[in-house]
Amino acid sequence: MNTNISIIGVPMDLGADRRGVDMGPSAIRYAGVKRRLESIGYQIEDIGDLSVPTPESYPIIHDNLKYLDEIAKVNEKLAEAVDREMGRGRFPLVLGGDHSIAIGTIAGLAKHKKNMGVIWFDAHGDINTGETSPSGNIHGMSLAVSLGIGHPNLIHIYGNQAKIKPENVVIIGARDLDPGERKLIKQLGIKVYTMHEIDRLGMPRVMEEALEIVSRGTDGVHLSLDLDGLDPHDCPGVGTPVIGGISYRESHLAMEMLAEADILTSAEFVEVNPILDVQNKTAKVAVALLCSAFGDKLL
Template identity: 65%
Template sequence: MMKKISILGVPMDLGQNRRGVDMGPSAIRYAGVIERLEKLKLDIDDLGDVAIPRPNRKEPQMQDNLRNLKEVAEGNELLAEKVDQIVSEGSFPLILGGDHSIAMGTLAGVSKHYENLGVIWYDAHGDLNSSETSPSGNIHGMPLAVSLGIGHERLVNIHGYQPKLKPENIVIVGARSLDEGERELIKERGIKVFTMHEVDRMGMTQVMKETVDYLRDRTDGVHLSLDLDGLDPSDAPGVGTPVMGGMSYRESHLAMEMLQESGMITSAEFVEVNPILDEKNKTADTAVGLMGSLLGEKLK
């Protein structure tokens, strides 16, 4: 883990149709992320927020069964450039969302610096849809597929190259809501998935041990993409697509602590914090606590 952390907010709410998640970066900052990480003797540089293009219309535009395609693509291009620069300067990118469509830009900026970037996708959803399989047209359900080179050319070519990831370098943790097209893609590409069934049966300790062992020898860097809806809604109520039966606050802290001990995480993003749907900023507080564990906080 690097000692210099560059924090970048991405107030993106165009990858889905529930307003409020654009305020996620502000909610996370309000929850004290800077102060929390500075206590760990980390060199924190808050770069502010990416300027996300806003549509000049009231209703979201559907293009090729994709909601707000133009603005989502443009925002992720800007994000990719900034993340690319952060990594080039030797800093650890810590990205605050925003909806999960921002993973397209984060991964585009990070992956060009690695031969075999690994990804831990900590999420209730697979985000492996395309315009052909998506029931909603919401791009926040597509970033992992896009990063594999599957989807609209405007998205898969963000930052000028594709694919960003290899399917064998991905581990999805906590899945409990997968569309049929996603299930087929997982089988077809051989993507490793620990569903909530495995988390419950094996325990989080074994799941994370196997995740770390699986990725360690095949990757030269690992990105953590953590969607707060991976946690149970009782611990993270302020998300746009809550799914009952998720990972607990304690399990998630254990997962972050084990990733910190592994020393393999080279970038991270925390997404889908929606303060409008939250209870007294509880979900942002949870996100900040998990960031603390990932970046070195210990109970003793």
């Protein structure tokens, strides 16, 4: 794995209903992400946070695509930042912020990775569109947009085509899918490991299969990890918690197996909401998982 890491903070909360996730990057930093990564041999450059407007600054114009223009502008800036760091030969580590930032992260990566594999670690599919979303929140549309499905203002960010292919995507931990998402997932043939598969097969087999899928013929693998993929008992500080999620230990095993595969070329950790958290517990979990994904071991 590339040992030169650039941390990019994106304090975005325009894509979600519940406020506070804009403080996620600060919470993860406060939990010691830079120190922990440096302790296991990585060279860290924190380039700070992108500028993100507050929801109070703009009216909601499209109820089915809330803060569309503002989110598109921030993701364009994020794509530029990720592209720049990749061009410098560095590993982009993006800290959110709500999951709408995956639009910009993946768009920037796509300038360098033309056949990228993606592990989407999440309780949700995030594969809604403005037509299928019950809430109109764009953080639930980011995977669809990256696949080239959705509003033109979003799918045209940093390029006019799909940034990733459905056969290269694996969703792990899903347990809350909207009807439109289920239909689109089946239509596209995306591999999804719901909690049923994780319970039945076990995380080792799920990860073995997932790693084979995302590395088959791809030129890099991106990890997009939403902390609500874990059970709310372990990660209370998220905006859209869903009970019955992946355990703390299962999540660590997944990250450890990802590190052993040595295929990761970029990552983002999103949806840490300190307002809803308990003593920064969720940010601490994010840092622990992040370090496991980067090869930290007990012995």
